[in-house]
Amino acid sequence: xxxKEINKPKQxxxxxxxxxxxxxxxxxxxxEVLMGQLKGNQFDVVHEASKxxxxxxxxxxxxxxxxxAKQESIDTILQYSDLKEQGKVGKVIVTGCLSERYxxxxxxxxxxxxxxxxxxDLQNLLGxxxxxxxxxxxxxxxxxxxxxxxxxKIAEGCNRPCSFCAIPLMRGKHASTPIEQLVDNAKNLxxxxxxxxxxxxxxxxxxxxxxxxxRNLDELLRRxxxxxxxxxxxxxYAYPSGFPMEILDVMNERENICKxxxxxxxxxxxxxLKSMRRGITKQKTIDLVxxxxxxxxxxxxxxxxxxxxxxxxxxxxEEMAQWxxxxxxxxxxxxxxxxxxxxxxxxxxxxxxxxxxxxxADAIMEIQQGISFEINQTKVGETFKVLVDKKDGDFFVGRxxxxxxxxxxxxxxxxxxxxxxxxxxxxVKVDSAEDFDLYGQIVK
Numbered sequence: 001x002x003x004k005e006i007n008k009p010k011q012x013x014x015x016x017x018x019x020x021x022x023x024x025x026x027x028x029x030x031x032e033v034l035m036g037q038l039k040g041n042q043f044d045v046v047h048e049a050s051k052x053x054x055x056x057x058x059x060x061x062x063x064x065x066x067x068x069a070k071q072e073s074i075d076t077i078l079q080y081s082d083l084k085e086q087g088k089v090g091k092v093i094v095t096g097c098l099s100e101r102y103x104x105x106x107x108x109x110x111x112x113x114x115x116x117x118x119x120x121d122l123q124n125l126l127g128x129x130x131x132x133x134x135x136x137x138x139x140x141x142x143x144x145x146x147x148x149x150x151x152x153k154i155a156e157g158c159n160r161p162c163s164f165c166a167i168p169l170m171r172g173k174h175a176s177t178p179i180e181q182l183v184d185n186a187k188n189l190x191x192x193x194x195x196x197x198x199x200x201x202x203x204x205x206x207x208x209x210x211x212x213x214x215r216n217l218d219e220l221l222r223r224x225x226x227x228x229x230x231x232x233x234x235x236x237y238a239y240p241s242g243f244p245m246e247i248l249d250v251m252n253e254r255e256n257i258c259k260x261x262x263x264x265x266x267x268x269x270x271x272x273l274k275s276m277r278r279g280i281t282k283q284k285t286i287d288l289v290x291x292x293x294x295x296x297x298x299x300x301x302x303x304x305x306x307x308x309x310x311x312x313x314x315x316x317x318e319e320m321a322q323w324x325x326x327x328x329x330x331x332x333x334x335x336x337x338x339x340x341x342x343x344x345x346x347x348x349x350x351x352x353x354x355x356x357x358x359x360x361a362d363a364i365m366e367i368q369q370g371i372s373f374e375i376n377q378t379k380v381g382e383t384f385k386v387l388v389d390k391k392d393g394d395f396f397v398g399r400x401x402x403x404x405x406x407x408x409x410x411x412x413x414x415x416x417x418x419x420x421x422x423x424x425x426x427x428v429k430v431d432s433a434e435d436f437d438l439y440g441q442i443v444k
Contacts, residue, residue, distance in 0.1 A: 023063025148423035190229030300402035302331035308357025
């Protein structure tokens with residue numbers, strides 16, 4: 001006798017979640033974790049889809065760091081809010097730093113957003129979508145970068161007292177992720193084809209103090225270096241005060257730790273460093289840079305500077321410009337000062353006109369352009385191991401161990417007479433160089 005089939009009610013298809021990421025690599029990482037959780041809850045999830053669907057749930061991961069970033073975040077919220085108004089998307093959800101910092105003001109001003117979440121509200125955000133936070137997915141992410149490299153966050157928040165920075169207001173106190181968990185995360189990434197880990201945190205050099213009672217970045221580096229399949233490990237966002245010199249020993253010991261260090265120094269004159277509450281002097285900064293270069297002679301040093309901080313005189317600026325000229329950083333970025341509410345520097349008078357801030361930043365970058373050109377000329381005729389990131393028109397575009405994605409130099413390989421696979425390592429002999437690009441041919 002046949003049993004009668006019971007018609008089960010059809011499960012309603014879940015709407016697609018379209019995640020939009022603004023700001024820094026820490027936000028990219030957070031979006032990837034969110035997307036991994038959503039996929040684990042059987043959601044169709046995409047990152048910054050070029051075409052929206054009328055049922056899409058838009059999740060905007062915002063940045064609230066400086067004025068330009070805040071404005072971009074607000075513009076993006078308004079853009080998707082308008083699309084919702086027109087019936088072109090289903091829901092708009094806002095998360096991230098701007099939402100953490102200005103939620104009451106934003107709620108009052110923009111009424112068409114369904115919900116607002118802060119930087120540590122992942123579980124609540126998932127719950128609002130009917131998804132469960134799945135602990136077994138810790139470390140699982142949907143990469144938004146090419147699969148061969150991944151941003152690798154080792155800590156959240158910051159304990160530093162820098163006067164100009166609102167990060168602690170948005171991200172909270174420093175909290176290191178345990179070594180074992182990070183090693184497991186690295187193994188998962190390597191298993192899925194990731195070859196380069198770009199270590200990020202608000203301050204890498206503080207790693208471990210809260211968990212192990214000591215700075216423990218050197219041990220973490222050794223453990224990550226042992227993970228099969230990881231060929232490059234890159235360090236971003238080191239802090240100069242209390243710099244743990246032992247990480248340089250690991251850099252020398254291990255071939256897969258890039259001879260690269262991103263250490264934002266912000267300024268050089270004693271009065272600016274003191275007002276910025278950086279915990280270091282001009283001479284100590286110069287000594288540190290020299291010591292790092294002595295210990296790792298071929299290291300590529302990247303720094304970031306601020307122009308137009310309150311009270312910055314022409315003399316302060318000229319002293320910084322001369323120091324940039326003398327120090328010859330391999331990589332350098334420059335930002336104009338942004339007067340941020342609730343920071344210590346907000347109590348000071350923002351007395352450098354915007355046009356002067358910009359003129360000074362442009363002058364620093366002009367100096368750096370000349371330095372970069374001169375350094376690049378010395379590389380002509382040399383051969384470098386290059387990681388191929390993409391194919392763009394007639395060129396394969398890659399990077400040496402001395403370059404981070406998006407912000408540093410690129411190696412361009414003529415695709416009409418060279419062949420490479422994206423995500424592979426090739427040896428490239430440099431035959432010409434410009435300010436920020438090297439050109440070369442693949443050699444065996």
